[in-house]
Amino acid sequence: MHAFGTALLLFRPAILLAGALAQVYLFIQVRRGLQASARSERFRSRAAWCIGATIGFLWVLHAYVVLARLPWVEPPFIAQVGLLYPAVVWNYGSILSAVVLCLLRAGGRLGHLFSRVPKRAAGAAPPAPRDNSRRRFLQAGVAGFASAPFVFVGYGTAYATRAYRVTELSLPFGRSLRVVHLSDIHAGLYMTREEMKDYAALANALQPDLFVLTGDFISNSMSFLYGCAEEMARVRSRYGTFAVLGNHEHWYGNPREIEAVFRAQQISLLNNAHRVIQTHQGPFAVAGIDDLASGRPDLGAALQGLTPSTPTLLLSHYPEIFPLAAHHGVPLTLAGHWHGGQIRVSLPGIEVSVAHLLSPYPEGLYRLNASHLYVTRGIGTAWTPIRLNASPEVVLLTLK
Numbered sequence: 001m002h003a004f005g006t007a008l009l010l011f012r013p014a015i016l017l018a019g020a021l022a023q024v025y026l027f028i029q030v031r032r033g034l035q036a037s038a039r040s041e042r043f044r045s046r047a048a049w050c051i052g053a054t055i056g057f058l059w060v061l062h063a064y065v066v067l068a069r070l071p072w073v074e075p076p077f078i079a080q081v082g083l084l085y086p087a088v089v090w091n092y093g094s095i096l097s098a099v100v101l102c103l104l105r106a107g108g109r110l111g112h113l114f115s116r117v118p119k120r121a122a123g124a125a126p127p128a129p130r131d132n133s134r135r136r137f138l139q140a141g142v143a144g145f146a147s148a149p150f151v152f153v154g155y156g157t158a159y160a161t162r163a164y165r166v167t168e169l170s171l172p173f174g175r176s177l178r179v180v181h182l183s184d185i186h187a188g189l190y191m192t193r194e195e196m197k198d199y200a201a202l203a204n205a206l207q208p209d210l211f212v213l214t215g216d217f218i219s220n221s222m223s224f225l226y227g228c229a230e231e232m233a234r235v236r237s238r239y240g241t242f243a244v245l246g247n248h249e250h251w252y253g254n255p256r257e258i259e260a261v262f263r264a265q266q267i268s269l270l271n272n273a274h275r276v277i278q279t280h281q282g283p284f285a286v287a288g289i290d291d292l293a294s295g296r297p298d299l300g301a302a303l304q305g306l307t308p309s310t311p312t313l314l315l316s317h318y319p320e321i322f323p324l325a326a327h328h329g330v331p332l333t334l335a336g337h338w339h340g341g342q343i344r345v346s347l348p349g350i351e352v353s354v355a356h357l358l359s360p361y362p363e364g365l366y367r368l369n370a371s372h373l374y375v376t377r378g379i380g381t382a383w384t385p386i387r388l389n390a391s392p393e394v395v396l397l398t399l400k
Contacts, residue, residue: 015383016063019091022098023055029101055090062087065189066383069252071223075189084189088384089154096149156343156386161190164199164379164392166206169365171372173331173399174311175284180208180235181395183317183336184378186248187228188219190385196231199379199394203235206396211237213267214336215246215291215317216380222253225261233265239277241267242286246317246337248382250294270315272298274306285312287330292318299324319361319375326371332399333373338362340377340390353390363390 030051034044061083064070075084180203185191203211213232218224235241249258259269268275270288277284285306289297299314299321306312312330314321319335326333340363341353355362366373377393 015095016066018095019059019062022091022094023059025098025101026094027052027055055094058087058090062091069221070189071221072189073223073227074192080189085157085385088386089150089157092384092386093150093153096153097147100149152388153386156388160387160391161381161385162195162392164202164394166202166394166396167376168396168398169374170398170400171332171374173284173313175279175281175399177209177239177284177397177399178207179210179212179313179334179395179397179399180206180237181212181214181334181374181376181397182232182379183214183334183376184216184246184339184380184382185213185228185232186216186219186378186380186382187224188221188380191219191224191380193227193231196228197234200231200234202394206394208235208237208396210239210286210313211235211241212286212313212315212334213241213243214315214334214376215244216248216337216378216382217243217246217258218248218252219380219382220248220252222257225253225258229261229265229267233267239279242275242288242315243267243269244288244315244317245269245271245291245295247291247294250291255295270302272296272301274302274304274312276306276310283310285310286315287312288315289321292316292320297321299328303328303330319366319373320359322361322366322371322373323368325373326368329371331371332397333371334376334395334397335361335373336376336378338375338377339382339387340393342381342387342390344389346389 031048034047037044039047065084065087182199182203185196185199187193187196217228232241243262245255245258249255255271259271262269270286271290272288274285274287277286287302287306289299289302291297297316302314303312308329314325314330314333316325316333316335318337319333321335322333338355338359338361341351341355344351344353344356351362353362361373361375363375363377366375374395374397376395377390379392379394381387
């Protein structure tokens, strides 16, 4: 398996382990708070049991959704609001909240260490009594900092995954084309058919000459593929719709079955292959390769028989093919996969996310000699329906 695929497979258990540790830590803090309260022993015991059971249920539910191939094609709205999304917000918010509490506690201990003074000299005034109002103020501040991650995660779940942007680019290609690019749909519990229908309507409104899809159509079950294919087939373009497979199709799907479903919907799947399209300006080619991490990519086979006089648009789920594509003289490569980090922290001069740590091409436009690469953030989400500072993206390219 490609190194990127191995890293992604390890990412899920790492997050679940971090979540489990966060649940234990937060429960210990809550129980300490209950023990320090003036309530009866019976109340403190029952409250601790109820809180522990709720925390455990939310973590187990989230772990099951992440790890299981759950073919729940159209979950009712009440199930999403009452079960799925609360589990997501709690689990990811709890990880950040536990980190914040640990940092605050460590900072408090350091402050106490440096503020220690020698014992009071004889005849000196006694120390001032403890100011309980100040203590309560500090406790409220700590609680506010600890709850802030849940607010951010809740925002990322409720709004940011739907706050898409249309990115318009003009690039040299050798043929005049309007290309609409979607990627990483991740049809599943958190990308419903209604949402895919909206994206298809948007793509149609952009009036593409060519519509391209660069993999990860499903989240974790083939059950979601059929609705996804039908909705993407609604997009009408002069030269058709072309697609390549992503790692999720190899992990959770059957490539042959996917090809048959796409063929029935008149979506051309390019698996180490190309298609030459004739226009009044001359021919151009659309080529596609299998997934770099989990498939059997063969760029040579995809480009076999093409001449330098035929401008070629290469589709790849992973953008890491770009240096090799540029070496072969491919003028434009389109890719996705990394979601722009999905959860990204912007610091002065640097972007921090899992994608920015693992890939030199996490998102955006890149150039190597005369070749260009554009990596879209995609429209769906993987593992968790949260996007922070990495909004969904529909790409419209005007090629010249």
